[in-house]
Amino acid sequence: MAIMEHSISYDPFNSQTKAVLNKDHYVINGEKCLVPLADTAEYILVIASTDKGTGAFIVEKNAAGMSLVEKEKNMGLNALPLYRVAFKDCKVPAENCLGGEKGIDYTRLLCLSRIGLSATMVGVAQAVLDYSIKYTKERIAFGQPIATRQSIAFMLADAAIEIEGIRSLTWKAAWTADQGEAMKDDLLRISYLTKTYAAEQVFKIADYGVSMLGGHGLIREHNIELWFRNARAFSMLEGLIMA
Amino acid sequence: MISFKESDMEKQVKDLIHGMAKDIMRPIARYYDEHEHQRPTELEPFRVIMQAGGMGAGRKKKSGEKKEIKVTDDKIGANAMSITGAEELAWGDVGLMLALPGSGLGNAAIGAVATDEQFERFGQKYAAMAITEPGCGSDASAVSTTAVPDGDDYILNGEKIFVTDGDRCEVVVVWATLDKSKGRNAIKSFVVEKGTPGLTVGKLEHKCGIRASDTAVLILQDCRIPKTNILGDPEIRPEGGFKGVMATFDASRPLVGALGLGCARAAYEFTKEVLAKEGIEIRYDKPLVKLSAIEKDMLWMEAQLEMMRVIIQKAAWMADNGRPNNLEASMAKAKGGKAGNLVVQKCVELLGPIGYSQRYLLEKWMRDNKVNDIYEGTQQIQMIVIARRILDYGRDMLS
Numbered sequence: 001m002a003i004m005e006h007s008i009s010y011d012p013f014n015s016q017t018k019a020v021l022n023k024d025h026y027v028i029n030g031e032k033c034l035v036p037l038a039d040t041a042e043y044i045l046v047i048a049s050t051d052k053g054t055g056a057f058i059v060e061k062n063a064a065g066m067s068l069v070e071k072e073k074n075m076g077l078n079a080l081p082l083y084r085v086a087f088k089d090c091k092v093p094a095e096n097c098l099g100g101e102k103g104i105d106y107t108r109l110l111c112l113s114r115i116g117l118s119a120t121m122v123g124v125a126q127a128v129l130d131y132s133i134k135y136t137k138e139r140i141a142f143g144q145p146i147a148t149r150q151s152i153a154f155m156l157a158d159a160a161i162e163i164e165g166i167r168s169l170t171w172k173a174a175w176t177a178d179q180g181e182a183m184k185d186d187l188l189r190i191s192y193l194t195k196t197y198a199a200e201q202v203f204k205i206a207d208y209g210v211s212m213l214g215g216h217g218l219i220r221e222h223n224i225e226l227w228f229r230n231a232r233a234f235s236m237l238e239g240l241i242m243a
Numbered sequence: 244m245i246s247f248k249e250s251d252m253e254k255q256v257k258d259l260i261h262g263m264a265k266d267i268m269r270p271i272a273r274y275y276d277e278h279e280h281q282r283p284t285e286l287e288p289f290r291v292i293m294q295a296g297g298m299g300a301g302r303k304k305k306s307g308e309k310k311e312i313k314v315t316d317d318k319i320g321a322n323a324m325s326i327t328g329a330e331e332l333a334w335g336d337v338g339l340m341l342a343l344p345g346s347g348l349g350n351a352a353i354g355a356v357a358t359d360e361q362f363e364r365f366g367q368k369y370a371a372m373a374i375t376e377p378g379c380g381s382d383a384s385a386v387s388t389t390a391v392p393d394g395d396d397y398i399l400n401g402e403k404i405f406v407t408d409g410d411r412c413e414v415v416v417v418w419a420t421l422d423k424s425k426g427r428n429a430i431k432s433f434v435v436e437k438g439t440p441g442l443t444v445g446k447l448e449h450k451c452g453i454r455a456s457d458t459a460v461l462i463l464q465d466c467r468i469p470k471t472n473i474l475g476d477p478e479i480r481p482e483g484g485f486k487g488v489m490a491t492f493d494a495s496r497p498l499v500g501a502l503g504l505g506c507a508r509a510a511y512e513f514t515k516e517v518l519a520k521e522g523i524e525i526r527y528d529k530p531l532v533k534l535s536a537i538e539k540d541m542l543w544m545e546a547q548l549e550m551m552r553v554i555i556q557k558a559a560w561m562a563d564n565g566r567p568n569n570l571e572a573s574m575a576k577a578k579g580g581k582a583g584n585l586v587v588q589k590c591v592e593l594l595g596p597i598g599y600s601q602r603y604l605l606e607k608w609m610r611d612n613k614v615n616d617i618y619e620g621t622q623q624i625q626m627i628v629i630a631r632r633i634l635d636y637g638r639d640m641l642s
Contacts, residue, residue, distance in 0.1 A: 009530065009532050011529070147634050150641075153626070153641055156634065161578050164557070169546075172553050193527075193545055197550065
């Protein structure tokens, strides 16, 4: 899915990539960033503004007017190839508009994506905590495992509380989504709060992890430095996870 | 998995209690903040509710019945109902909530461990809990009040401080040791009726907040009570005696978390109303660069409130559904206490002179809420409990 754009004022509800209907096809113009697997994907689902709101368009590989600008180089997420993709008068048949003439419930799509991202963050945070617990119980300093020191133990406890919180909140957001129409109005609110709060916490917890491992937190023998770099991504990400 | 669906019963109880909190508590909240130690007589209508649902809460079975732990998923039990009620009452006023007859930990302890005969005698009485002493607070195992058997009686001696409802209660559950040399397992709880010779109320504390609730010093001087007033097992056993006493906390800690949540929600809602009058609305669909600092703070606080609620709900849900919740109960208390204070204090900060002025209740809520991060196990004690659990450490490894 191509949703994000390379701008500080990027707003998922106001895509600067536009799709204009012209008889039997749409013409797409704009540039997307952080598009996963764009080099190998057979189709890319492109999010673009239309005169009716926001739509999603299925663009086939090798479509005229679509080009890969470059492979993104980021701090983390390096296991996933991400690309900048440009659209210049890219013609897409009208029937490739997802959901047909009616389009899709874009807000719901975004909310589901945010919930999926939140679950991913819970996983990263839990991985950091599990690793840190094991490490701090094994690492001896001044004759005792460092986990027996309150300064370490309290970081672990704080991480455990926040993970319990973001996990429960993610469940609640997912449950809200499952209620469909009945809780439609609350879905945007709860998924927004969950995603932004989880993003704050997962990075904090990853940072704790690095701190608790000390110098070992920064070297590649331990996954902590990798998770720390990956965790930074979540606050800016939208739409990488399709729920 | 926990269900977030609100049952009709929960909804009704919530609406009823919310209405009473709004119509009865809010109008008198300032008065009792300014008139500390005066008993709020307006709270009588709540007594019926407390007797129906609150007093003796947590009493699930008659003693002697075989304890059957059935693990379920969707039971909405006494714990879920009490946290729902507690949030609404604390939204009304934390101090007045604590001044409700039967709201204290004493009633919870009696409900949890009393025999049928004891429950018959004390179950409907307004019970306080006396644990803390001048020489022991969080380290409850250092209790030095003594209980010495004498014929058919025990004789209690010692001093208890910070006893919530200590003056107004009808009975007090007192923690005392049967034998100081035997350590934690010799600590038992005893029901002492008000008016028993040898039990006197010392001074009443003057406090930062929750002034509607009385906090007393109790003095026990050769206070003689019948042996039938001991709660739980009268024998000193090498294993697990103290754990039984501590188990009450698994039910009460989420409840205190809910008090922090209720008070913080009140502050947040008030702040949101004031901001709305200034034309500041909270939006959920804007990127970071479009948000004002105030809006960002408000969103952060709202996330805190949501998160506190789900953690507390989960701890209560586990208790209702036969799952051990010692870890989650401490998490609920730690988060509810800490985040509640962060939220209320942030609200005071955002509203400037309106936050600081005594024309509004916000400044009072900030004072009231502080205690929710202290009693029932301080923030730091909860962190120790949580850390021990996740590290699988005993007290010898982490204290």
